[in-house]
Amino acid sequence: ILLLAESEFDRIFTVSLFFPDLLPPGVCNLLNPAAIYANNEISLGDVEIYGFDYDYTLAQYSNLLHSMIFNTARDILIEQYKYPEGLGKYDYIPGFAIRGLHYDVKKSLLMKIDAFHYVQLGTAYRGLRPVPDEEVIELYGGTQHIPLYQMSDFYGKGPSLKQFMDIFSLPEMTLLSSVIDYFLAHGIEFDQIHLYKDISDAIKDVHVKGMMYQWIEKDMEKYILHGDETYAVLNRLVNHNKKLFLITNSPFSFVDKGMKHMVGKNWRDLFDMVIVQADKPNFFTDRRKPFRKLDDKGSLQWDKISQLEKGKIYKEGNLFDFLRLTGWRGSKVLYFGDHLYSDLADLMLRHGWRTGAIVPELETEIRIINTEQYMHSLTWQQALTGLLERMQMHQDAESKQVLLEWMQERQEIRSLTKNLFNPQFGSIFRTFHNPTYFSRRLVRFSDIYMASISCLLNYDVNFTFYPRRTPLQHEAPLWMDQLCTGCMKTPFLEEMVHIR
DSSP states (O other): OTTTOOSHHHHHHHHHHHOGGGSOOOOSSOOOTTOOEESSOEEGGGOOEEEEOTBTTTBEEOTHHHHHHHHHHHHHHHHTSOOOGGGGGOOOOTTSOOTTOEEETTTTEEEOBBTTSBBOTTOOEETTEEOOHHHHHHHTTSSSBOOGGGSOOTTSBOSSEEEOOSTTHHHHHHHHHHHHHHHHHTTOOOOHHHHHHHHHHHHHHHHHTTHHHHHHHHOHHHHEEOHHHHHHHHHHHHHTTOEEEEEOSSOHHHHHHHHHHHTOTTGGGGOSEEEESOOTTHHHHOOOOOEEEEOTTSOBOOOOOSSOOTTOEEEEOOHHHHHHHHOOOGGGEEEEESOIIIIIIHHHHHSOOEEEEEOTHHHHHHHHHTSHHHHHHHHHHHHHHHHHHHHTTOOSHHHHHHHHHHHHHHHHHHHHHHHHHOTTTOOSSBSSSSBBHHHHHHHHHOSEEESOGGGGGGSOTTOEEOOOOOOOGGGGGGGTTSOOSOSOOOTTTTTOOOOO
16 A cells, blocks of 8 residues: 555555554644753753853854855965965855864865764765765775764864864865865865865964954944844843853954944943953863953953952953852853853863853754654654564565665655755754764753743743653653654743744
């Protein structure tokens, strides 16, 4: 009957009649892109102090910034590093790369790796072209698995693998792929290590030499998004007697202009502590750098810091002095940042702060998950997987042929589903069925995660987030008759005010 079914709908209906337990439970509500998702139970009522990163946390940037970073770093390679002028024809490719990818420096491979250290086949690129699955497996000794010793260390920097974890890395990955594409197309030999370092240094120059800061300061309306929402979040927290602090790697003059644009000239009145050029993640681990005070114009002062005063600006320093001077310890502190390693990992694992990850990609991914095409693809994919598992004991020739056709169809649907998110690398959260390496870190280093801090406006300041109890594999059969656990319903969904 399944073979005679002409449409995907007919096949799903047939499976529902004969194998109802193979279909996932129906989704009772669409996912909400403005919701906050919990990895760990946390009550906002217990949080007295809110901390924030600046870039991509308080300040959300337009994607136009990526093109500027790409073009400037590309020109630095040509003019200062004497790379071929032909690279000038390459422009930034929006949507080529996704966050969380790994780059094997010695093999010049950009790829997506899952939580179990396996390369997702079909997502390995050398330059701008995909590398055949067979070649990827051969490069890693006959397996898709990347051994632990080769994987990234605690901060995403392994001996030969680099993980790109922040949003600013999107133009870096695209430039890296573009340069390799040019060299391969023109038969130019290159040293992989030197090429990677040159591109990293060129990208770093854009930040360190202040070029990016200058672009944003000249046209904040163009580059900074949703500033009114940032003001609403901060003002609401202060009105509920919460203490606020800011720890950022960006310089004071840049932060000051951005915050005045978003919040107003008296933005510092909202914060109990402001720390700039903090040098995270070293700020969280290195005890050697003392705090230095800045005056209102951003000039360094020479005082020895024995207390951290409200309304003052501090530079550098370290978390250990911060904890000693403020007494802000443990779960009464909730810190938000976009970089899982530099912002959140040490705070969660070593200091017991609660952490919130800002994942702007979440909004787009949820909108894709809510589409009818995704729903149908996932439903039929799950049904096929169950059929393959259930029917594999039939070993006659006709059954084997049917099983082979189902396996091929399942692979086709998995590829189509991947392409809904990104044609090259798919979703940042999943490989075909496993969580990505990025997802694994997201769950490990954050109590809650959301698309932007404006999502806080949708919840009471005493709201408790309860992570859904999702089944372990040995528990899964017990869940088949229960309602969908993926809809993340909250009491406020119907009443949420739509934020511009």
